[in-house]
Structure formats: structure tokens, C-alpha cells
Amino acid sequence: MRARIPARFDFPKLWAASAVSNIGDGVTMAAGPLLVAHLTQNPVWVAGAVFAQQLPWLLFALVSGAYVDRVDRRRLVVVVNVVRGLALAGLAAAIATGVVTIPIVYATFFLLGLGETVADTAAAALLPAVVPSDKLPAANAKLMATFTINNQFVAKPLGAWLFATSTALPFAFDAATFLLAAGLLARLSTGPGKREPAHTSLGKDIVEGVRWLKNHRVLRTLAITMCAANVVFCGAFAVFVLYVRQRLGLDDLGYGLLLTTFAIGGLAGAAAAPGLQRKIPARMLLRAGLVVEILTHLTLAASTRWPIVAGVLVVFGVHTMVWGGIVLTIRQRTVPEGLFGRVTSVHLLLDFGGAAIGSLLGGLFAKSLGITAPYWIAAGVMVLISVAAWRPLRAA
Template identity: 65%
Template sequence: MRALVSARLGADFTKLWTASAVSNIGDGVTMAAGPLLVASITADPALVAGAVFVQQLPWLIFALISGAYVDRLDRRRLVVLVNALRAVALTPLTLAVATDTVTVALIYTVFFLLGTGETLADTASGAFLPAIVAPERLATANARLMATFTVANQFVAKPLGAWLFVIAAAAPFGVNALTFAVAAALVATIRPVPAPPSAPRTSLGAEIGEGLRWLWRHRLLRTLAVSMGLGNVAFCAAFAVFVLYARQRLGLSDIGYGFLLTTFAVGGLLGTLLAPRLQATFGASALLRTGLIVEVVTHATLAITRTPLVAAGILIVFGIHTMVWGVIVVTLRQRVVPRHLLGRVGSVYALLDLGGAALGSLLGGVLARTWGLTTPFWLAATAMAMITVAAWRPLRESSANN
């Protein structure tokens, strides 16, 4: 398979693709084990949700600054450095869990550092891809990366993370540290690429403003960014306490929770396989609008059901939607945004997208503690219905191929 990827997309993409696969396994392991670790210390829904929130908070604080530096610095070297530092950051957490001295404060601190590194590494990787892949191959490259994310991060890593946590609570975090180190070494072997042409260096604020203005003037990207920013508030308000929802409402064990998370991966993998055919058949605009409806139905179904199989089924559908949406949006952004602005425009999009996720995670814990575990899902369904109505006309009138 690696030889096939290399032949079509180049050896440098193969290295980036492999690094992504390795680091996504580590990320997914921690994503499954992290809530279990916090839940083993406290049953407070707000504190469990807080562990998700602190990892997303850096997108609210640093996203725009990170985007500006991604456009200033060597993107390849930046990914290498950040991955190495994230491996170091996980070491004290691993040791604390192994010695049974871990605290919620330490978990929050390490997760915040991991999230801060993510603002730089993810933005740099997205901006770096068009430099090593031809424009006509970007959709294929993005689909491969998303399929890898789905298989590695969700299908393989989630049950693995839950299993490792049951066997040895420190193991998932040590594994994640190792995967970051391996990913850094792989990206370091990618050939340097010429820096993109850019305007004369100005102040950081002026450079950030340039990215903000560019995105806001592009109607389709603006609609997509705002829709998903608000949508992620709703989504993460519901899913921030998903581990408690799985345990208390669906009656699942820790291993069952890990396997339930893999239903995202099943749908996501199907989505990456179906995305090109679906887009050719129905068009990007129809798929984006249908995706909003899928979000409404997903939240409403999870609010109603107590049956794990029903929850798993709707999560598969949701996984298909997220990957189809992702392939369309990421490829569009990489094609239409000027190369020297990719970091800044991508960071503005991420600020709305992941900043909304951070706010939703914080809100979800409070809602669940005050009114019960299904309240965030009902509110998410209502909010997504309103977003769908507001975004329907702009998405219908815009073409994702322009």
C-alpha cells in the first residue's frame, strides 16, 4: 500500500501519511483513556468534561497567533519540534499515573499543553500539504489522510486505549508519547520545500487581520466556518460527557465505551470511501446541506435512545457525514486560499471550529450536572436545527468548486 501511495502522491506524502497514522494512534489512545482516567478520580460531570475543555481551550487562546507563526516559520520544522515537545509533555503524566500520584490539576495541565501544540502542528500540517502534493491530487491526499485518521485514531486506537487503561492505567499515555516521537522523526526526513511568496513582514496583529479579512470575504468558507463553529458548540456540549452517557444511560462497561467510539470510525471510513462518488453524483452543496440534517437527527436520536445498538447505528451515519464534509471543506480551502495565507486562514477557521468545541465542552458538563445527561443532546438537536435553517440558502447558492 505504501508503494502505491508513493507512486501516486510522492515519497514525501508517504512520510507525512505514515507520521499521521502513527500519531493518530497515540492521540486516539489518549482520547479514550483520558476521560476514563478523570472518571476514575471523580464522578463530577463538570470535571470530566473539563478534561476535554482544557485540551480545546488553546484553540480559543492561540489559534490566530499559531496561524500567523505557521505562515512565518518553516512548516516542516515546526511540526517536528511541536511533536517532540508533546512527547516530553506526556512524560510526567505517565509517571504520575504509574505511581498513583496523578491529580486532576496535572491532567488538565498536560492536556492544555497538548492542545497548545495541536494548534501549531495541525495548522502547519494542513498548510504544508499543498507544498508536497499537486493541486489536482489534493482531494485524494486529504481523503487518504482522513481515512488514516479514521482507522488509526478511532477504529484501532479507541478500543486499544480503553483496553490499555484497564490493563495498566499509565500505558496509554506512554504509548502516546512514543508515537509523537516517531512522528517527529518521520516528518524530519521530508525534503525541505521553498517558502511561499509573501508580502513584506508587518506586525503580528496586521498579519492575523489579513487572514481574518480574507476568510470573511469568501462567502462559502465564511458560511462553513460559522456554521461548524456554532455546530461544534452544540456537538461538544453533548459529547463532552459521552463517557458518562455510555455508562449511565446505555449501561456499557469501559471496554464497551471504547467499542462504541469505534462506530465513528466505521462511518468515517465509509465516508472517505464514498466521498468522491457522492460528490460526483449529488454535488458538494447538496452534501453539505444534508450533513446539517444528519447532525440534527444524530443528537435527537441519542437523546431518546437507551439502546446501545441504536446509538451505534446513528453514530455510523454521523461518521459518514463528518468525513464527507471534511474532505469537501479541507480540499476547498487548500485550493482557493493563497499559499502564503494558508496558515492564517486555516487558523481562523480552526478558531471558529475548535473554539466552538471548547465552549461546548465547558457548557456540556454544567448542563449535564444541572439537568441530566440527555439535556445537552436535546439542546444540540435544537441548535443544529436553527443553524440548518440559517445556512441552507447560502450553501444552496454557493458552489464548493469555485
């Protein structure tokens, strides 16, 4: 039987830790590309910084998921947050002393990505342990709304402003948020402990998680669809900072402000998601999301006016919250407790693995074919993805 931790005690702590870390993540998400763009104008190197943070998902996601099902998830997230905070503090020190280089940035982002493979999987598994099943959509909506407000609406312009004030400041700020989030999570009640018998091998654990996802038609379809969609999405947005400068003519602060359009749509999507899921079949919402992705890439490829780009990114933000809420709730309600970390890690491997591959390809396409090439390619590929996924999504 699943161990229950009273939600009235632990969900506010989990929520607060998420709120704090989301601000820091958003600050680094805005400042990171600016830092690399100040060190080099080569699109391949700029996209490479994104790839460095996503590469660990390709290398370690399945192993991380197996460990998440074996150990105390709360303690695991606390330790990982402390390590990530120290890594960012080291990057801030390197910037402040003038010794920062592209390899140092890549190494730091790789370490952050490695921590994500563990922390994100463990954090996703913590929520069903503190919130009853019937309350999961509302709890997910609260976390998504907090993510949208803090990570995208508040943090993006804040990150750009902090970077303009001092290039080291946003990374020092993020380091502090990781440490604060670790302190909040350390106060959670003792969460679920060891999941697997000591004699069980990691290889067998991983295979079991892969097999479970493979045999679940809806989650398998969603995972494969998002993997393919992320290849083209991240291929396009890995060079977004250069697109904003060269195509739209905005400065660093304008780039930070444009990123907040995701947040405006995301906040609306998070607020609307529970009601939409009650009134509209999931298959219709998921299919509508595929259409939104196609139109987003087409608009960005064709437009040179930032207000038009901002408008379509608002709509895209709504789509991401609705789609993400549906997928997360299905997974939390369907996957057995003892398998949750492993199944989630397979899903995230496909999700972030596609993102990593796309980030690498996006820089190459932008360098050889022009800054809008990744967006044209993304639109065409998304049409093919939508055709392939349309019928299987009926099962959702």
C-alpha cells in the same frame, strides 16, 4: 510561484507520520476521559478535561496561524511533536507513581491543545506543497481513511484496553507515537520556508487572514456553521463517557468499542467522499450533513439501547468524513499559499473555539438538567443552525 516537493518522495512520509500520530491521539482520546472519570464523577470536571485541551484554540489559534506562515512548517511540526511527546511521558510518570491529580491532567491536556494549534495548522499547509491540486481530494481521502482506521477504529478499543491493563500505559504509548511521528517528518525534504517579510507585524498578518476569510462567502459560511454546530456537538459529547455508563449501562471496554462506530462510518465516508464529490453538488452533501446532525442528537437523547446509538453514530461518521473532505479541499484549492496558515487558523479558531465553549456548557447542562439534556439542547439548536445556513450553502 508555489514551491513543489515531489509527492512521490514526501507524501508517503507525511502519510506515515499521520498514521502513527493518529493511533496515539486516538488512544489518549479514549483513555483521557476514563482517567478523569476514575478521578471524579463530577460531569463538570469530566467535561473540563476536554475544555482544557480545546481552550488553546480560543487563546492562541490566530497567533499560531501567523507563525505558521512565517517559518519552516516541517521543522515546526517536528519540534511541537517532540514537546507533546515529552508532556505525555510526564503524565504517564505521574500516573505510574500515584501522584496524578485533576490539575496535572488539565495542564497536560492544555499543553497538548496548544501544540495542536500549531501542528494542525502547519500540517494542513504541508499537503498542498507535496500534492498537485487535482490530486488533493484523493490525498485528503487517504489521510481521512487512515485517520478513521487508526484513530477511531484501532485506537479507541486499544486505548480502553491499555487503560484497563495499566492506567499509565496508554499515555506512555501516545508519547512514543509523537516521537516516532517527529522522526518521520524530520525526513521530509525542506518544505516552504519563511512566508512573510521580517518587518511585517503579527497583528497585520492576523488581520489579513481574518479579512480574507470574511470576504470569501463559501468558506465564511462553512466556518461559522461549523463553529455553531461544534458548540452543541461538543456540549453533548463532552459527557459521552458518563452517558455511556449511566444511560446505556456499558463498562469501560464497552465505551471504547462504542467509539469505534464512528470509525466504521468514517471509513465508509472516506472511501465514498471523492466519488460523491464528483457526482453530487457540494451544497446537497453539506445540507444532508446538517440533517444527519439533527437526527443524531435526537436519537441519542431519546434512546437507551446501545445498538441504536451505535447505528446512528455510524451514519454520523460517514457525514463527518464527507463534510470534512469538502471543506478541506475547498480551502486548499482556494486560499493563497502565503495566507494558508492564517486563514486556516481563523477557520480552526471558530471550529475548536466552538468545541471548547460547548464542552464547558455540556458539563454544566448535564450536571443541572440530567445526562441527556445536552443532546436534547443540541438537537434543537441544530435545527436553528440548519435553517440559518441552508440558503447560504447554495453558493457551495
